[in-house]
Amino acid sequence: DVRERTLIAVKPDGVQRRLVGRVIQRFEQRGFKLVGLKMLQVSEELLSQHYCELRMKPFYPSLLHYMTSGPVVVMVWEGHNVVQTTRMMVGHTNPVEARAGTVRGDFGIHVSRNVVHASDSLEGAKREIQLWFQGKELLNWDSSALSVWSYS
Ligand code: YYY
Ligand code: MG
Numbered sequence: 725d726v727r728e729r730t731l732i733a734v735k736p737d738g739v740q741r742r743l744v745g746r747v748i749q750r751f752e753q754r755g756f757k758l759v760g761l762k763m764l765q766v767s768e769e770l771l772s773q774h775y776c777e778l779r780m781k782p783f784y785p786s787l788l789h790y791m792t793s794g795p796v797v798v799m800v801w802e803g804h805n806v807v808q809t810t811r812m813m814v815g816h817t818n819p820v821e822a823r824a825g826t827v828r829g830d831f832g833i834h835v836s837r838n839v840v841h842a843s844d845s846l847e848g849a850k851r852e853i854q855l856w857f858q859g860k861e862l863l864n865w866d867s868s869a870l871s872v873w874s875y876s
Contacts, residue, residue: 729759729800729862730807731852732814733841736794739763743831744797747840750813750827751801760800760853760862766792773855783836790836798856807842807849814842 732751734744752758771791778784801810815826819838822829832838843849853862 726804728806729802729853730810730843730849731856732799732801732810734797735839735841736796737837738839739795739797743839747827756801756803756806758799759802760857763795763797765795768792800853800857800862807846810842811844814840
């Protein structure tokens with residue numbers, strides 16, 4: 725499905741380390757389509773919903789503290805197999821195990837500062853996109869490069 729969508733976020737450490745542009749560039753270069761983008765200081769309320777499956781984990785309190793420590797840049801990307809492909813491009817949760825060439829493999833320092841979030845399944849992506857974005861914040865667009873001969 726070419727209309728498949730996923731949620732990607734540059735976490736506070738990624739924003740603070742000026743990595744937003746390089747993260748975006750990777751998904752653009754791969755041919756995915758950016759259909760939503762915003763920067764925000766996340767509330768604990770939103771994060772507790774976002775990470776609801778992790779609430780019993782020992783690292784959960786520090787995860788919430790870190791994710792609310794500064795602004796994040798959150799995006800929706802669209803394309804064929806975008807969920808699986810972007811997960812692969814983001815790399816293993818723990819940077820020590822992430823391959824070079826992945827975002828976490830190239831920029832990650834520690835599992836608790838791993839630069840980016842990416843939805844891990846179709847259902848997860850749907851849930852997260854609804855949580856982070858209002859419908860009107862997501863834009864449909866097509867490339868005018870394909871209709872260059874009809875420029876007026
Ligand atoms: O989807 P992904 O981000 O790769 O990992 P999750 O298992 O969903 O965990 C979410 C988030 O929690 C992870 O990106 C960093 C943090 N975390 C941690 O701080 N320490 C761990 N041992 C595991 C995860
Ligand atoms: Mg996850």
